[in-house]
Ligand SMILES: [Fe+2]
């Protein structure tokens with residue numbers, strides 16, 4: 001998903017790049033699109049490649065949320081339950097991701113696992129976007145500063161240039177990043 005850069009802002013170069021919520025929503029949109037592509041294709045090699053990309057994207061996304069966004073949100077809003085649930089949902093998603101990465105389209109339930117992961121992520125994303133993000137936005141937290149930290153960590157994990165990422169065919173360096181993200185999680 002294309003993000004508009006705001007480097008023409010008059011209040012200092014500090015404000016370049018997306019705010020935290022825009023960045024996370026762009027990630028959500030990227031993954032949603034990948035799940036749709038997965039659903040549409042019958043080509044097993046393409047399915048495998050897409051699933052690998054989905055798993056990498058989600059690993060990086062959950063890592064930056066858990067390391068940076070959720071702790072900031074926990075301080076900014078008064079809704080511990082929501083953040084606890086989000087963390088549990090991440091943990092379940094990671095179990096499915098591990099099973100998908102450890103399997104292949106030849107396995108009986110592999111495709112079903114990717115489909116269920118998609119449904120699961122849909123639900124989780126809806127809660128973030130409908131409940132968590134509005135509360136965080138209302139709290140008055142500095143979303144620009146938070147966005148910069150998220151972006152910087154993402155670049156670290158993926159080796160990608162900011163706002164020039166997510167091509168299904170170019171995931172090898174990102175695999176490394178996702179792997180180290182998992183190792184450190
Ligand atoms: Fe999340």
Ligand SMILES: [Fe+2]
Pocket residue numbers: 024028061065125128
């Ligand atoms: Fe998210």
